Amino acid sequence: MTTVLKLGGSVITDKTDPETVDETNLGRAADALAGRTDVVVVHGGGSFGHHHADRHGVSTTAGTRDPEGVRAIHGAMKRLDAAVVDALADVDVPALPVHPMSAAHRGTDGSLSLPTGQVRAMLEEGFVPVLHGDGVVHAGEGVTVLSGDELVVALADALGADRVGVCSAVEGVYGDDGAVIDRIETFDDAAGALGGSDATDVSGGMAGKVQRLLGSAAPAWVFGLDDLGAFLDGGDPGTRVG
Numbered sequence: 001m002t003t004v005l006k007l008g009g010s011v012i013t014d015k016t017d018p019e020t021v022d023e024t025n026l027g028r029a030a031d032a033l034a035g036r037t038d039v040v041v042v043h044g045g046g047s048f049g050h051h052h053a054d055r056h057g058v059s060t061t062a063g064t065r066d067p068e069g070v071r072a073i074h075g076a077m078k079r080l081d082a083a084v085v086d087a088l089a090d091v092d093v094p095a096l097p098v099h100p101m102s103a104a105h106r107g108t109d110g111s112l113s114l115p116t117g118q119v120r121a122m123l124e125e126g127f128v129p130v131l132h133g134d135g136v137v138h139a140g141e142g143v144t145v146l147s148g149d150e151l152v153v154a155l156a157d158a159l160g161a162d163r164v165g166v167c168s169a170v171e172g173v174y175g176d177d178g179a180v181i182d183r184i185e186t187f188d189d190a191a192g193a194l195g196g197s198d199a200t201d202v203s204g205g206m207a208g209k210v211q212r213l214l215g216s217a218a219p220a221w222v223f224g225l226d227d228l229g230a231f232l233d234g235g236d237p238g239t240r241v242g
């Protein structure tokens, strides 16, 4: 059984402080992953990617042709990826970095082309690939942002994954009444309750997340860090999307 898991940038970094890892949360996430090899990990940008993307006016649709800006975004994401790989290595997870910008591209319509043969081969050889939100070359735009949410869906579909998990800074998707919604099957189920994100987030916050996850062939769950172990054990925590 293959699981694609996103560790939200808000979980593993301090989003209010540029390029700061939340070591406690990252350690907790790594502990939950200890002993597992049937998982592809993707992490978001948090205080690493989003500040740079915002400063250079780059989003998932608006690009830049400034190579320094692109290197700043990609370089920050590589630093965060190295921190995630190291944290996983510390608990003996056979983690290997995979940098999407080196392989992916978008067409003029924004559609993503993402080779995944290397990810599949890593899994088959017993490694845990660790990908991340990144910059992506985009026909007609230069380089735009490739969010971790888009990556999890593309990976889950390409790999025929059984489950998608999005470990976020909240316990699930909240409804109008402030309670976590058990299940979202259509965007309308939660449209009223889905707001933006508090800190700098160039990829659309919870609304964008839910919209992308609804496009996944595999069922997805949005949950908080306390429930990561339960999710990896096959449980049904937080909000099921799809």
Ligand code: IP8
Binding pocket: 009, 043, 044, 045, 046, 049, 050, 053, 073, 077, 132, 133, 134, 135, 145, 146, 147, 148, 149, 202, 203
């Ligand atoms: O936090 C965004 O990934 P996300 C990555 O998953 C960058 O949306 C480069 C801002």
